[in-house]
Amino acid sequence: MTDNKSYDEQLKRIMNHLADSVLEVSDEEILAETLGNGADPQEEAERTRTVLRRPSRVLESANKSLRSLGHTVNPKSWKHRQRNYHNNCRDCGLSVSFTVAGLIWGDALRGPCPKSDWYTVREKESTGQ
């Protein structure tokens, strides 16, 4: 521990070893630890399972919202920024973002894509024009 930078690195190493050591613990032991902390293993498990399932649903939901408004995003272009994902409509450039926790926002969700022929056609069809 000679300088401050090494403390930063030491903290990361300790936590990484702790994170890895968890996976070597037996199933019985980890469940006993959970019970020991006063938590219900089944409830905890379902909560974590929800965390695992949520991201794909959020992504699907974001794509669905964009589609319904006629926006087109490149699925390869989702950029990770801090704690959210960001993309832009290929046609109109409006932005959309979401977090894995389930928040979706952005200008693209405020209205139909002004550059989308597809939406214009659909709109005409729906209004009988």
Added chain:
Amino acid sequence: MEHSSSELLSPVAELRQAHNLLLTMKDNPLAQEATESLAQVIPWFDSRPPRQPMRAVVDNTASESTGIDPVMKNNVPAQERTLQEVTAILAKVISDLNSSSPRQPMLAVVDDTQEGTLQTVTTILAKVIFDLNSRPPRQGLRAVVDNTARLQALPERDVPKDEVDAAKNHEADHKAWTLLLDQMKQAESSSDLRQALTPAIVSQFQTLTQGRYDTVPLSAQFGTEGVVIGGAAKPRPPTAINAGSRSALVIENDSSLLTVIKQFLKHEGYVVRSARDRAEGLRLYSHCRPFDVVLIDYYVAQTDDVKIDLFEPQKEWIELARAIRQINPSQSMAIAAFDYAHPDQVPRPTELMHIPVLVNALQLRELLEALQFWATREEIDQAIAALSPADLQKLKQSATFRVRGLGSTSRGTWEDLLGEAQLSTFEGAQGNGSGRRWNKRVDFVTYLRGAMRSIADHSKDKVDQREVLECDAVKCDGEGQELSLLDNLGPGDTPNERIRVAAAEGSQPAAERRLIAKERVGKIFGKFEDDRHATWVLEGWSEDLQKNEILQKYELTAKQYDAAAKRIRAKMLDPRNGGSGA
């Protein structure tokens, strides 16, 4: 008795009905054997890949031929004879389903001379086999109704000249495709050969696919009346389905291309079902889903009799892919667009952009390899569903510690890190080059651990790269007055608060972050002042030593190490010690 395709239930539903009916005839030993056969067929149909092995139960008293021994037929009671026929037919159905070679014609008997249960059973079986037989290519299949419960050869008919010509063209075409397939197999055998043969393969492939939509229609004649398939098919002994067998649905308008794709897939161990148009493809998918892969031709028609305009953007495959996705969002699909030079040139809507596009036949092999090793979205969903409470708890704790290791550069909570790892996996499964891909040979928990570690390390690296010293963060206001980001803080603000505000301003003052790390490391060691073994383990970890190295350096036993690690973990998670209780 007439059966039209619109009346047909799925093969599974039909078999289940037959099974239930046979159960009502428990006393008859032949019925029992037939029931056993059906009982094995139904779960196999119902199961999702990888499917369990299936064995056919054959009635030894029934003829092994597709028909019934005439001598036996004359000497056994009518009901028993019908049951023998049913058993023989079941054995053949199972054999056919087990077979990886092109399907042979099957025989079904509709026995109208029997009343009640047996009559219903035989009708159902006939419908099942009709359904199984009625998938393209349908050359040589003819259907009639046998109202007398006797096997009869189909009468010879005068074949029209156009059908004869079509058959000849098809044969020539088939030989050319077979030759191409052989070349492809050679090319696959070694990289040198592949390099040498690829130009020839591509050239031949292009030649063969040119004008492929002008190929003549198949000379199939299908029975809408009922079933009995003519032809002297040599019976094959029942074989077991490979437990690892995979399934594919190919929707391809061109019969030659369909043949070569099917051969290729079967060679790769896939059980293949095929359709010539969108309507048939969707019907098959609805009845037989899911498949390991669904391959849709870009030029698929709505129905087989609709002419395709090659110069217009194709929409039928889009509708089909959308319909399949609606039934099963996780279904793995691919589009065969061999007339295009690059996948990006293939027009498709946003929601289908993730579907891989094959622009040459060699890419099919790459796709199959990818399917073999890389998990699909459905497989990821299944893996999540299969995680035990202990697995999930381990993942949670692992994510918790990993996030704490990021210190003040944290990406948030353990949920954020685990969610990000999972989203990346989900993106990777779409096979469009983004995200992380789960290799199915690796345990899912182990994979997620690696993904989280990678994300955390990457995050840390990014922070380190953009870290800003306080002296660098000094900016000038409009009047030239020097401002530091940390000037916004009051004297009573904690280091964490200082970091939070600074981060919100778009900066990461490294000195502050390191100060906090020092404080945290000190606290961790402070918790174990009286625990010598735990202190040693922590020291080892802080130097990034592995377990064996720690045991050696501090002369600890494995038991002492494990016990110390457990104490550290417990104390770090204890909410009374600032842990989250995870």
